[in-house]
Amino acid sequence: MNENFRVTSDSETYQYTTRLMQSEATSYAYQSWRRKWRGKGMEYTAGALIWQLNDCWPVTSWAIVDYYLRPKPAYYTISRQLAEVAVGITRTVIQNRDHDRPRQFYEFGAIQSHGARIDILGMNSSLQSIDAELELYCVDLNSGWFHKETRGVHLLPNQSTELISMPCPGPPKTSARKDADPYKVPEWTNSSSVVVSARLINSSTGEVLARHADWPQPLKYLRIPDPKITVKEV
Incomplete structure (x- = not known):
């Protein structure tokens, strides 16, 4: 994460940065996979599974919706890429x-x-x-x-x-x-x-x-x- 974002010791800024990084990474990944559905004879990627959607208890994780059902930024970027x-x-x-x-x-x-x-x-x-x-x-x-x-x-x-x-x-x-x-x-x-x-x-x-x-x-x-x-x- 430190290669792309500024190092910080502030807890709230660090938490926001992790969510932003997740959003950027998942957006690029889903765009790249969807790009490979290129038409007849070039269907190199036919789909992707979202893992994971939400947390079942309060925790730090890669879910795109937290335990309290609050969407993270990645929720919106994935939705945009899969429209x-x-x-x-x-x-x-x-x-x-x-x-x-x-x-x-x-x-x-x-x-x-x-x-x-x-x-x-x-x-x-x-x-x-x-x-x-x-x-x-x-x-x-x-x-x-x-x-x-x-x-x-x-x-x-x-x-x-x-x-x-x-x-x-x-x-x-x-x-x-x-x-x-x-x-x-x-x-x-x-x-x-x-x-x-x-x-x-x-x-x-x-x-x-x-x-x-x-x-x-x-x-x-x-x-x-x-x-x-x-x-x-x-």
């Missing part, structure tokens, strides 16, 4: 050399990244194909830069559909630093602080059919700006 229509995002970081660190890590010593690729997929469990608008929205946490585009997409029935594979958008590069080592990476990445969000929207009604957001990893390195939101109890 009849869902959208998912995977990010592959491109680095200057192979190494034994998780691929989502952007920088580690001599390991430097110079880009990332995002793959967006749609999942449709109904028996009818679906025409929709795919809304892609990217925002940089450091500069406020954003990018938005919309594309028409077609989801095949009862399978996953690969929708987009593209370089991860990012703000303009302000420097032209060159890598001095033999690997000759042209420039460092400009997407390591970019959040990518995708929504599937019904073309006729404007209804949001599915949504998903991909945050750059590790989360502990992000400096999230204050959204300046005020909540008042009425």
Whole structure:
């Protein structure tokens, strides 16, 4: 857990972090399994069992609902991934050399990244194909830069559909630093602080059919700006 989240000695923060980690992990797992239901002749994963749903006594566990029947964050992420229509995002970081660190890590010593690729997929469990608008929205946490585009997409029935594979958008590069080592990476990445969000929207009604957001990893390195939101109890 400490590789992706900041170390804390505060009990409430630690408990929240464990639930967030569970939510992130289960969301990625169910998305990956469902993605492998690719259509005729490519039904590599046909389903997954949720273990476990709820606790039968107050305890620390991997259940997605606690003993008092309070849903944890993982309950909602799994529900979203297993909805009849869902959208998912995977990010592959491109680095200057192979190494034994998780691929989502952007920088580690001599390991430097110079880009990332995002793959967006749609999942449709109904028996009818679906025409929709795919809304892609990217925002940089450091500069406020954003990018938005919309594309028409077609989801095949009862399978996953690969929708987009593209370089991860990012703000303009302000420097032209060159890598001095033999690997000759042209420039460092400009997407390591970019959040990518995708929504599937019904073309006729404007209804949001599915949504998903991909945050750059590790989360502990992000400096999230204050959204300046005020909540008042009425």
